[in-house]
Amino acid sequence: MQSRVRKVPRVLSIAGTDPTGGAGQQADLKTFAVLGGYGMSVVTAVIAQNTRGVRLVHSVPTEVITAQLQAVSDDVTVDAVKIGMLGSVEVIAAVNDWLQANRPPVVVLDPVMIATSGDRLLAQEAEEALRDLLHRADLVTPNLPELAVLVGELVAEDWSTALEQGRTLAERHNVFVLVKGGHLAGDRTPDALLAPGQPEPVYEAAGAKVRTNNTHGTGCSLSSAVAVLAARTGDWSVAVGVAREWLRGALTHADELEVGQGNGPVHHGHHLEAHLVQLLTDWANGMGQEGGAGPEKGADSSFTEQLWARTGDIRSQIDDGRFVPALGQGTLPRDVFLDYLSQDLIYLQDYSRALAQLAVRAPTEQWRAFFASGAAGCARETEQLHRTLVDAGVPVTPSAVTAEYTEFLLATTQTRDWAVGAAAVLPCYWLYAWIGNRLQEHRERMAAESGDGGRDHPYGAWVDSYSDPEFTASARRARDVVDVLAGQVDPEVREEMARAFRRACELELRFFEHPCERTGTTHTGTAEGSRGERGT
Ligand SMILES: Nc1ncnc2c1ncn2[C@@H]1O[C@H](COP(=O)(O)OP(=O)(O)OP(=O)(O)O)[C@@H](O)[C@H]1O
Numbered sequence: 070m071q072s073r074v075r076k077v078p079r080v081l082s083i084a085g086t087d088p089t090g091g092a093g094q095q096a097d098l099k100t101f102a103v104l105g106g107y108g109m110s111v112v113t114a115v116i117a118q119n120t121r122g123v124r125l126v127h128s129v130p131t132e133v134i135t136a137q138l139q140a141v142s143d144d145v146t147v148d149a150v151k152i153g154m155l156g157s158v159e160v161i162a163a164v165n166d167w168l169q170a171n172r173p174p175v176v177v178l179d180p181v182m183i184a185t186s187g188d189r190l191l192a193q194e195a196e197e198a199l200r201d202l203l204h205r206a207d208l209v210t211p212n213l214p215e216l217a218v219l220v221g222e223l224v225a226e227d228w229s230t231a232l233e234q235g236r237t238l239a240e241r242h243n244v245f246v247l248v249k250g251g252h253l254a255g256d257r258t259p260d261a262l263l264a265p266g267q268p269e270p271v272y273e274a275a276g277a278k279v280r281t282n283n284t285h286g287t288g289c290s291l292s293s294a295v296a297v298l299a300a301r302t303g304d305w306s307v308a309v310g311v312a313r314e315w316l317r318g319a320l321t322h323a324d325e326l327e328v329g330q331g332n333g334p335v336h337h338g339h340h341l342e343a344h345l346v347q348l349l350t351d352w353a354n355g356m357g358q359e360g361g362a363g364p365e366k367g368a369d370s371s372f373t374e375q376l377w378a379r380t381g382d383i384r385s386q387i388d389d390g391r392f393v394p395a396l397g398q399g400t401l402p403r404d405v406f407l408d409y410l411s412q413d414l415i416y417l418q419d420y421s422r423a424l425a426q427l428a429v430r431a432p433t434e435q436w437r438a439f440f441a442s443g444a445a446g447c448a449r450e451t452e453q454l455h456r457t458l459v460d461a462g463v464p465v466t467p468s469a470v471t472a473e474y475t476e477f478l479l480a481t482t483q484t485r486d487w488a489v490g491a492a493a494v495l496p497c498y499w500l501y502a503w504i505g506n507r508l509q510e511h512r513e514r515m516a517a518e519s520g521d522g523g524r525d526h527p528y529g530a531w532v533d534s535y536s537d538p539e540f541t542a543s544a545r546r547a548r549d550v551v552d553v554l555a556g557q558v559d560p561e562v563r564e565e566m567a568r569a570f571r572r573a574c575e576l577e578l579r580f581f582e583h584p585c586e587r588t589g590t591t592h593t594g595t596a597e598g599s600r601g602e603r604g605t
């Protein structure tokens with residue numbers, strides 16, 4: 070295998086069809102999708118079949134097959150190809166020609182000859198031509214009858230004979246061979262991956278047979294799984310091991326599908342069930358809807374809820390700190406508040422840049438628009454703040470905390486995985502919405518008690534800004550982005566997202582406390598003009 074790995078490999082299936090969706094193209098495309106690939110397909114034969122058997126085979130003319138292949142490779146870089154049913158000498162020749170000119174880095178050949186139902190899917194006279202195609206493949210995945218045809222021997226009745234035939238095939242054609250023991254009598258299903266030039270299997274496993282009649286398309290699904298996983302990992306043993314595990318789950322859950330009355334299909338998406346349940350639960354709890362539950366509501370099982378739960382200690386310190394409670398009470402000295410605003414001006418300039426970075430690198434148009442509008446909101450806010458601070462004669466030089474926070478945000482949004490950047494900017498939305506809404510509630514309570522309507526609060530404009538429903542909705546959207554991404558990225562990236570979120574929360578705490586710690590800051594002026602937008 071040439072060493073090109075790709076997170077979402079573009080994988081092509083060249084195969085026949087199954088309108089009941091269990092085998093052929095349909096099984097291949099499902100497998101690519103559920104194992105993280107981008108699936109494409111070139112149809113070699115349209116087959117009227119179901120779980121009970123094959124009724125009719127309509128071979129696609131070779132010029133149409135060649136035109137399909139060309140249409141794909143003229144436009145798309147193919148990272149891996151899985152070849153299934155070819156059917157005839159002419160089709161094999163057409164695919165051979167295409168491979169000669171356009172060979173992708175990963176080529177898996179499932180030498181489909183006879184369906185489980187016993188129907189022929191390869192003309193007998195095409196067997197020789199299929200043997201001649203083997204040298205174009207990296208890996209061939211025959212079942213025992215197919216292996217026997219390819220080496221020209223009787224069908225193996227025991228595992229050691231099967232392995233011997235596999236070795237012969239690997240040496241003769243200089244190709245990896247996945248020997249599959251699914252057709253052996255007994256209660257085990259041994260599989261072995263043989264590499265040319267190596268007498269011992271590079272991977273071998275023999276799990277207990279799953280008790281089910283629903284095994285239609287296992288060969289198609291396994292070879293497709295290995296193709297997509299090999300393109301993703303660059304490692305055949307890993308690809309085969311993971312594909313086998315996944316197929317075991319698909320067989321274990323096959324009976325749940327209740328498709329057809331014969332040998333039914335396997336459950337390709339069985340491993341996504343937990344994620345789907347999560348999505349449905351979140352939605353039912355109002356967490357998947359815009360303008361839905363606020364930060365404190367909803368199930369605690371979504372990713373951002375987990376982040377929130379794990380950073381409760383930081384929010385307690387904000388609550389117990391010198392800045393936010395005094396801001397809410399209106400007792401915060403003005404010079405401290407102005408000092409905070411001067412740092413916020415510097416911070417917002419760079420926060421706007423960080424959001425713009427996310428917009429530039431956004432994977433979807435919607436997210437691009439969201440972060441671009443956030444960046445614009447912050448830029449407007451900095452202009453206004455600037456005027457306020459200049460009028461009040463407040464010096465604007467970054468403190469160590471401000472510099473640390475902005476450097477962290479800029480570096481993260483520029484150089485780390487996009488998802489990590491999105492997690493890093495989230496606390497600035499979410500904590501401010503949380504603080505804004507709580508201070509607003511507090512202010513309303515105080516106003517009701519004193520009967521003055523709360524109009525005299527010196528920092529009322531600040532509280533209004535961050536309790537604004539529009540800003541709360543933006544915070545909600547920023548969370549949704551992070552939750553969607555958390556479901557898509559690798560565990561290591563998810564961990565990095567969690568670390569980035571926590572670090573930003575810690576910096577928010579220090580950012581609030583820092584103006585209270587600075588001594589000798591005796592600015593004068595009013596607290597007016599303190600509205601903040603923070604990316605609305
Ligand atoms: N009942 C089962 N339990 C566990 N694994 C199975 C079972 N049946 C098949 N497999 C596995 O499925 C994969 C395909 O096996 P098999 O040898 O049946 O290939 P195949 O004949 O090409 O498949 P198909 O039935 O699609 O033609 C192998 O990894 C095999 O171990």
Ligand SMILES: Cc1ncc(COP(=O)(O)O)c(N)n1
Pocket residue numbers: 084085086087092093094116118153154181183184185186190284285286287288289
């Ligand atoms: C188009 C096509 N390709 C392959 C198979 C083999 O699958 P199975 O042996 O499980 O029927 C099939 N039935 N149809």
